Amino acid sequence: MVKFFPYFLFFIGLQVSAQQFTRKDSLRGGFSLERISYDVQRYDLNITIDPEKKSIVGYNDITFKILNTASQIQVDLFENMKIDSIVFEGKQLNYKREFGAVFISFEKPLTVDGLNKKIRFYYSGNPLIANYPPWDGGFVFKSDSQGKPWIGVAVQGTGASLWYPVKDSQHDEPDLGATIKVAVPNGLMNVSNGRFIGSEDLKNGYTRWDWEVKNPINNYDITINVADYAHLHDTHNGLDLDYYILRENEEKAKQHFEEVKPMLDCFESKFGKYPFAEDGYKLVETSYLGMEHQSAVAYGNKYRKGYMGSDISGTGIGMLFDYITIHESGHEWFGNSITSKDIADMWIHEGFTTYSESVFVECLYGYEKAMEYINGQKNRISNKAPIIGTYGVNDKGSNDMYYKGALLLNTLRHIVNDDPKWWQILLKYSETYRHKIIDTETVIAFFNAETNRNLSPIFEQYLKYKSIPELDIEIGKKEVKFRWHTDVTNFSMPVVLLVNDTEIRLEATNDWQSYKIKKTKEAVKFDSNRFLIKVNYN
Structure with missing residues (x-):
């Protein structure tokens, strides 16, 4: 689903989530x-x-x-x-x-x-x-x-x-x-x-x-x-592509929807074959902005690049593609094919799909552009409430499921620190749970097994608490001291220390640790672009 909510609707949502749940x-x-x-x-x-x-x-x-x-x-x-x-x-x-x-x-x-x-x-x-x-x-x-x-x-x-x-x-x-x-x-x-x-x-x-x-x-x-729709038909690698548009937009649509083909190539290479080939792929022009209706994706971005003509990342990169086409089509893999059992786990839909936007950017424009785009989305994170909602009462949780969910996946990628392995894991995830209904615990168990690492505390911090991990830093003349400050106990996650542009990968925990340096404090910093963290320099 599209998520750049008008501010008054966002605050209404916060008020509703705070109320007591009822029999209804x-x-x-x-x-x-x-x-x-x-x-x-x-x-x-x-x-x-x-x-x-x-x-x-x-x-x-x-x-x-x-x-x-x-x-x-x-x-x-x-x-x-x-x-x-x-x-x-x-x-x-x-x-x-x-x-x-x-x-x-x-x-x-x-x-x-x-x-x-x-x-x-x-x-x-x-x-x-x-x-x-x-x-x-x-x-x-x-x-x-x-x-x-x-x-x-x-x-x-x-x-x-x-x-x-x-x-x-x-x-x-x-x-x-x-x-x-x-x-x-x-x-x-x-x-x-x-x-x-x-x-x-x-x-x-x-x-x-x-x-x-x-x-x-x-x-x-x-x-x-x-x-009163006009109908355009095309094919790509054996998949039927159908576009239903208002007649006045027929010529415009022919050119604009060419973006679908490189998108499909990208997503199929990273997430597996299009999940609904038997039902075809459609974009259908709507008077509202968009929605991930399976095999009939609602399209209402008025043939513009970006999100309603603007870039939600604030980097300019979002103006290289039509946000609605890419995001809502990404849901065919995440949300439509892989579905959360309870709406409280909607991050399984929205976090992965929002991440698919940066995957598309990387396919077409490279890793650096993708990292710039996804880090530009950090300013959309509120950290006001947990991502996961309350189970059993139709509570979808926080809107941070979108950008924070995507940046959690980007964090996991850099925890793995092996891109071929990361893409293999993501592909296996998509194919393992193709056309299945799952929950958060299933996702965590899968990534734990595939990475051979206990990621449970990391998932718990990002999904079940409103705050992101904070890295406390003390820089002395000859050493750097560091620790994680988290709601979760026994939290462990790597960090990247940059000393005069030399990368040093360290495993940080909730306990203070130190690393000896010879350089001045001005040459020392921690990388927060590969991980969704807050760094506190003391």
């Missing part, structure tokens, strides 16, 4: 028995969108398997949306609602038999409209320059259940994919995830556009994009 939060973010008793196999959405009424009507077929005997399951749908009926094996089911949770009861308990079961969930209503998309979740009803409807949706964090019935948790994705069938007024097109499988004139002033996803997909990634 637990229902939204928790792992109730009614949720974990079944495993979603696929979603099959079939809806009609009325642009004038800003309404949705239709149903979602939810196919699932029972994991534990259950007489009741939890599906989620925002309270403002109407439930028309829920049907199972030809009979309407009883249900009760509590906030956004819908508890569906079966006449007889469903047992573990390995067979697919399916409910059809009919619903209707006016979905929540976003005020500041994509920073707050909801539908976006706009018009293009010709006055034609231009509709989109972005719901990460707020919840996919604001517009369709779904198990609204990142821990369960539809194993067999999904179909998204959306009817819109004639003259408009809907673009969703996956492959276009056909359209049908419904003879009532509406045409239905059908899309199919072959891969598992995050519920917040499922999307609709309605407009």
